[in-house]
Every structure is written in C-alpha cells, then in structure tokens.
Amino acid sequence: MAKTKEQFYGQSLVEERKRKEMISNLIAYIILSIGAFTMVIPFLWTISTALKDPSDVYDGRFIPQRFSYIYVDRDGKFVPSNAYREGYKEIRAWWANFVKAWIAVPFDKYYRNSLIVATITTLGQLVTCTLAAYAFARLRWFGRDAVFLLYLGTLMVPFTVTMIPVYILFKWLGLVNTLIAVILPALFSAFGTFLLRQFFVSIPYDLEEAAFIDGANRLQILWHVILPLSKGALATLGTFTFLFQWNDFLWPLVVLNSEEVKTIPIGLTAFQSAYGSQWELVMAASLIALIPVIIIYLFNQRFFTESIMLTGFGGR
Amino acid sequence: MAKVILKHVSKIYENGVRAVDDFNLEIDDGEFIVLVGPSGCGKTTTLRMIAGLEDITEGELWIDNVLVNNVPPKDRDIAMVFQNYALYPHMTVYKNMAFGLKLRKVPQEEIDKRVKEAAEILGLQALLDRKPKQLSGGQRQRVALGRAIVRKPKVFLFDEPLSNLDAKLRVQMRAEINKLHARLGVTTIYVTHDQVEAMTLGTRIVVMRDGKIQQVGTPLEVYANPVNKFVAGFIGSPPMNFLEVTVEQAGDNYYLNEGSFRILLPKGKFSQVSEYVGRKVIMGIRPEHLYDRSTYNGPINENVISANVEITEILGAEQFVYFATEKHPFVAKVDPFVHVKLGEKREVVVDVEKLHLFDPDTEYVIK
Numbered sequence: 001m002a003k004t005k006e007q008f009y010g011q012s013l014v015e016e017r018k019r020k021e022m023i024s025n026l027i028a029y030i031i032l033s034i035g036a037f038t039m040v041i042p043f044l045w046t047i048s049t050a051l052k053d054p055s056d057v058y059d060g061r062f063i064p065q066r067f068s069y070i071y072v073d074r075d076g077k078f079v080p081s082n083a084y085r086e087g088y089k090e091i092r093a094w095w096a097n098f099v100k101a102w103i104a105v106p107f108d109k110y111y112r113n114s115l116i117v118a119t120i121t122t123l124g125q126l127v128t129c130t131l132a133a134y135a136f137a138r139l140r141w142f143g144r145d146a147v148f149l150l151y152l153g154t155l156m157v158p159f160t161v162t163m164i165p166v167y168i169l170f171k172w173l174g175l176v177n178t179l180i181a182v183i184l185p186a187l188f189s190a191f192g193t194f195l196l197r198q199f200f201v202s203i204p205y206d207l208e209e210a211a212f213i214d215g216a217n218r219l220q221i222l223w224h225v226i227l228p229l230s231k232g233a234l235a236t237l238g239t240f241t242f243l244f245q246w247n248d249f250l251w252p253l254v255v256l257n258s259e260e261v262k263t264i265p266i267g268l269t270a271f272q273s274a275y276g277s278q279w280e281l282v283m284a285a286s287l288i289a290l291i292p293v294i295i296i297y298l299f300n301q302r303f304f305t306e307s308i309m310l311t312g313f314g315g316r
Numbered sequence: 317m318a319k320v321i322l323k324h325v326s327k328i329y330e331n332g333v334r335a336v337d338d339f340n341l342e343i344d345d346g347e348f349i350v351l352v353g354p355s356g357c358g359k360t361t362t363l364r365m366i367a368g369l370e371d372i373t374e375g376e377l378w379i380d381n382v383l384v385n386n387v388p389p390k391d392r393d394i395a396m397v398f399q400n401y402a403l404y405p406h407m408t409v410y411k412n413m414a415f416g417l418k419l420r421k422v423p424q425e426e427i428d429k430r431v432k433e434a435a436e437i438l439g440l441q442a443l444l445d446r447k448p449k450q451l452s453g454g455q456r457q458r459v460a461l462g463r464a465i466v467r468k469p470k471v472f473l474f475d476e477p478l479s480n481l482d483a484k485l486r487v488q489m490r491a492e493i494n495k496l497h498a499r500l501g502v503t504t505i506y507v508t509h510d511q512v513e514a515m516t517l518g519t520r521i522v523v524m525r526d527g528k529i530q531q532v533g534t535p536l537e538v539y540a541n542p543v544n545k546f547v548a549g550f551i552g553s554p555p556m557n558f559l560e561v562t563v564e565q566a567g568d569n570y571y572l573n574e575g576s577f578r579i580l581l582p583k584g585k586f587s588q589v590s591e592y593v594g595r596k597v598i599m600g601i602r603p604e605h606l607y608d609r610s611t612y613n614g615p616i617n618e619n620v621i622s623a624n625v626e627i628t629e630i631l632g633a634e635q636f637v638y639f640a641t642e643k644h645p646f647v648a649k650v651d652p653f654v655h656v657k658l659g660e661k662r663e664v665v666v667d668v669e670k671l672h673l674f675d676p677d678t679e680y681v682i683k
C-alpha cells in the first residue's frame with residue numbers, strides 16, 4: 001500500500017511545511033492588501049465626495065453625513081444653484097451632485113465629443129497599427145528594420161516638444177477648434193504599431209505559409225489568420241487608446257476653445273475655474289466620465305484573460 | 317495529377333550558401349517521391365521551392381507542363397502538409413479543411429461534400445466541430461492531411477509530417493499515407509530524414525547530401541546498389557559496416573586483407589579490384605549479410621572473420637551483435653536464438669556476393 005504524505009515524511013514535517021506555507025501566504029496577502037488599499041482609497045474618496053453636501057466636502061469624514069441638494073423650479077425642472085429663486089424646492093438625494101454637474105455645464109456636449117474622439121481614434125489606430133505592424137513584422141522590404149527603429153524613436157520625443165509646430169500646422173490647415181484636430185494626430189501610433197508588431201512576430205510563420213498555399217493573399221491572411229489570433233493584443237491596444245484619448249487633456253486644451261467642441265477633461269476644469277473649486281461636482285462629473293471606460297474594460301477583459309490559442313502546433 | 321520536372325534547380329541564399337545545387341529530377345504522374353537525407357541537406361528547401369514558398373535562384377520548375385518559377389503558391393495547385401501541421405488554431409476542424417476551398421470560392425455544397433468525404437476517409441467525422449487544441453497529435457496530423465486532400469491538388473507536398481508523432485503512431489500514419497496515395501493516386505513529394513519512411517513510402521527515393529542529389533532510385537535499387545559510401549551508410553538500419561582493407565593478389569585470386577582476417581573475393585568482383593592491388597579500399601557489408609557460423613548453411617571458403625563480441629542487442633525477431641577486430645568495430649544481424657557471450661571470440665561468415673567496395677578517396681563505389 002502506498003504511504004500517505006504524513007506517513008512518508010512524518011507528521012511533524014508535514015505540519016511544519018503547512019505552517020511555513022501559511023506564513024508566506026499571510027505575508028503575500030498583507031502586501032497585496034496594502035497595494036489594493038492604496039489603489040482603491042482615492043476612488044472611494046471620489047465616490048464619497050461626490051455624494052457630500054458642498055459644505056461637508058472638507059469635513060474629512062469618509063462616510064457622507066448628509067447628501068447634497070439640488071433645486072427644482074416651479075415646473076419641476078432642475079436648476080443650477082446660482083439660478084435659485086424664491087419658491088424653488090430643495091431636494092436632498094445621493095444623485096444631487098451628479099445632476100448638478102450635468103446641468104452646470106454643457107456636459108452632454110462634452111460627453112458626445114469625447115465619445116466621438118475616443119471611438120474614432122481607437123478604431124483608426126486599430127486599423128492603421130494593424131496594417132503597419134503587419135508590414136513591419138512580415139513583409140520584406142528594403143530598410144524595413146531601420147524605418148521601424150526610426151518610427152519607434154518618435155516615442156522618445158515628448159509631445160510638449162512637437163505641440164507648437166503641430167498647432168501651427170493645424171492652424172495653417174484651418175483645423176484649430178475642430179474635433180478633427182484632436183482625432184487626426186491620434187489615428188497613428190508608434191506604440192500601437194510596436195505592440196502589435198511584437199505580437200505578430202510571435203505567430204508562427206508556418207500558419208501564414210499554410211494560408212498562402214490554401215490560396216490566401218496578404219490581406220486575407222491578415223484578416224482570416226492573424227487578426228483572429230491577435231484578439232488579446234487588439235483588445236489591449238483598443239483599451240489603451242480609448243483610455244488615453246478619453247483622458248487626454250493637454251492637446252485638446254490647446255486646440256479646442258469653444259464649448260461646442262470641448263471634451264470631458266477640459267469640461268471638468270469648468271468646475272475649478274468658473275465656480276471656484278467645487279470638488280463635489282468635479283468628483284461627480286469624474287464618476288460620470290468613468291462610465292464608458294468601465295464598460296470598455298468589462299467588455300475587453302475576457303480577451304485579456306483568454307490565453308493565446310496557438311496550441312494547434314505539434315511538439316514544438 | 318501532374319508531372320513535376322526540376323531542371324538544374326539551385327537555391328543560393330543571399331549569404332552565398334548553396335542550399336540546393338543543380339537538382340535534376342523528373343517526377344512522373346502519380347509517383348510517390350521521397351527526398352531523404354540528413355538535416356541541412358537541402359531536401360526541405362527543395363520542397364519549399366516546389367511549393368513556391370522559396371524563390372528558385374537558378375533552374376526551372378515545371379508542374380503539369382507549365383513553367384511555374386514565378387507562379388505564386390496559390391496558383392500552383394499544390395497542397396502541403398507541414399511538420400507541425402500548421403492548423404489554424406482559431407478554426408474548427410471543418411473550417412480548417414474548408415478554408416482553402418472558401419478562398420477559392422468553391423460553392424458551399426461542394427465544400428461541404430468534399431470536407432465530409434475527406435473526413436470519412438480519415439475518420440474525422442466525429443471531430444469536425446473541435447478546435448485543433450482539443451485534438452491529439454495523430455488527429456491533428458489527419459486534419460492536416462484532410463486540408464490537403466479536400467483541395468484535390470495536382471501535387472501533394474509533405475514536409476516531415478510524421479516527425480512530431482510518437483513511434484507507434486508514426487508507423488500507423490505511415491501506413492495511412494501509403495493507403496491514401498494508393499487511393500488518390502496524386503503525385504506526391506515527401507521529405508523525411510527517416511530512411512525507414514523513405515524505404516516504405518517511396519516509389520522512388522532521392523538521397524541528398526549538402527544540397528546535391530546523391531542517388532535516385534527505387535528503394536530496393538538504392539538499398540542494393542548504393543552509388544557511394546554516403547548512400548550506403550544512410551539507407552539501412554543498423555547502417556552498413558565499413559572496414560578499411562588492402563587488396564591482395566595471390567595467383568589468379570584476389571583477397572581483401574584487413575590485418576586480422578583475409579577474405580577471398582568472388583570471381584565476379586575480380587574486375588573491380590584488379591586496378592587496386594596493393595592499395596587500400598573500403599569494404600562495405602550490411603549487418604544482415606553477416607552470419608554467425610553456427611547458423612550459416614552456405615559454402616565456406618575463406619570468407620570467415622573471427623572477432624570479439626562487445627555487445628549484443630536482442631530485439632526478439634533479430635539480434636544485433638557488435639563485434640570488434642583489432643582495427644574495426646562492426647555489427648552483424650544474427651538469429652536471436654544463437655547464444656552469444658560477451659567477450660568471446662566468434663566466427664562470422666561474410667556473404668561475399670553482397671560486398672560493396674568503395675574507393676577511399678572518392679568514396680564512390682568501385683565499378
């Protein structure tokens with residue numbers, strides 16, 4: 001009869017091993033908890049502030065003592081605080097600050113602009129980066145690797161250096177204060193090209209040769225073979241791009257002036273400038289702005305965790 | 317189905333390496349040609365040139381009377397099975413097989429018919445909805461075969477298709493490929509480094525070394541009449557024994573003297589050695605043409621070597637005995653019931669009619 005672990009090692013040895021395992025687990029959990037805590041505290045504080053009454057914002061408490069309020073006029077419409085008249089009703093609710101933020105500035109326009117910019121640039125980058133990355137990864141052409149390095153080198157030039165020339169260029173093109181000015185430069189990305197190229201290189205070349213013999217041309221190979229295998233990389237790039245464009249501040253600030261074309265990050269500054277610093281509104285607006293990002297993340301998460309399915313290959 | 321003709325085909329890489337050198341071969345319609353040789357001999361490069369995955373530096377490649385040097389792979393009407401199968405990991409077995417047909421805009425019913433047909437031939441009916449990662453190695457190999465046969469190509473190309481399988485499966489798949497060829501009759505070019513595969517599959521085999529063809533012939537021709545020492549040593553397992561001997565003449569007879577033994581050559585081989593008297597030649601003898609004296613029924617006339625037993629390997633149906641003279645080791649395939657003791661001196665009979673003689677300088681067979 002086979003001996004159990006206990007019989008084989010002796011009871012005390014097994015126990016000691018278990019104890020050691022427990023201690024190392026405990027340490028790991030403590031460190032991870034501290035990390036998670038540090039990450040999540042600012043977010044929870046944001047939520048807390050977004051719920052608070054304006055006069056409680058600086059009270060230093062984590063749990064809001066009372067919810068914020070909002071005025072409703074005689075027709076039952078929400079009105080901004082500075083438009084208060086005699087006889088308006090005051091409603092206290094957890095969502096008061098969110099509604100306030102939404103009506104204080106043309107938030108719907110910001111939201112729409114941000115969605116347009118982030119969606120188009122994300123889709124655009126997925127297309128341009130895929131094509132460029134495939135060319136850098138698989139096509140053979142003179143000077144390919146040199147061009148690739150050069151392209152990568154552009155990653156090292158800070159945006160602040162190119163900002164003014166690019167601004168002048170767009171001014172010359174008559175595109176300042178249009179969404180195109182924000183979208184156009186973001187349609188191409190050295191980072192995205194690099195990311196996808198590295199991934200494409202790792203896909204076995206045999207697959208492409210098999211597809212060649214099956215009768216596919218380059219674009220068909222890209223579409224039918226490479227892209228389906230690159231879902232993870234594409235989801236990563238898509239999420240990064242969307243996030244970056246959604247949050248991008250400096251360039252839109254420089255190039256967008258009118259309310260019609262402002263994006264959310266610029267719109268958020270309204271609460272800090274036009275009305276002093278109304279932190280409860282800033283936080284509420286930030287939380288509203290977070291929604292698409294969370295949706296994108298939840299949608300793409302399954303691709304991140306999906307392992308790369310290259311198991312169709314034999315013993316190598 | 318088609319004839320494939322290679323005329324003076326060479327592959328020279330940018331760094332000047334000649335991977336394939338002046339390859340000439342005419343492959344008949346329906347033939348099963350096996351390119352065999354050690355790794356780096358250019359056999360895979362040759363196959364890839366036929367497939368169109370590799371440019372042809374020099375020479376001409378004709379498939380079905382069309383010069384295809386500059387024809388892309390997809391228009392050559394060939395199908396290839398890769399060493400690692402190269403199945404599309406994200407597609408089901410069905411889609412893997414249908415992909416090539418779909419790209420060629422074959423009507424859906426026709427695709428369905430052909431895939432089902434191929435699945436039936438290969439026993440894949442139950443697996444059509446699986447993905448490659450849910451299949452065993454042997455099943456994947458079948459799918460790769462299926463992907464090739466649904467296309468009904470003019471030529472099949474196989475690039476070491478069995479080398480990723482375990483020994484038992486390899487034997488099984490080998491038989492299936494043989495059956496498949498008999499059934500479909502498509503011209504087939506098969507690359508392997510395994511001489512057993514070459515012997516069992518090929519209607520003709522092409523032995524290659526360093527980018528050059530060494531010999532082309534039916535498996536038996538190549539086995540029985542190797543043109544040089546390389547081919548002789550490559551085909552056959554265990555390989556042919558090579559012993560350096562001196563040619564001696566005594567009266568009308570010619571002998572091979574190794575130092576520790578002397579063998580009388582049969583009359584038929586006299587003309588071969590007459591010019592080599594007093595010089596060294598390489599004597600080649602296959603293990604299966606050496607016999608233990610106790611079981612040998614033929615004539616014994618100065619054709620006996622006595623040597624020490626070093627190791628013996630009993631495989632059941634046969635026994636390999638590793639001997640050593642003072643100068644050379646050699647192996648003999650003897651009856652497994654002959655009781656052989658390690659270290660003892662035994663007498664081994666040489667079937668002199670089966671001797672091969674090679675020039676030590678050129679390593680070519682002495683004619």
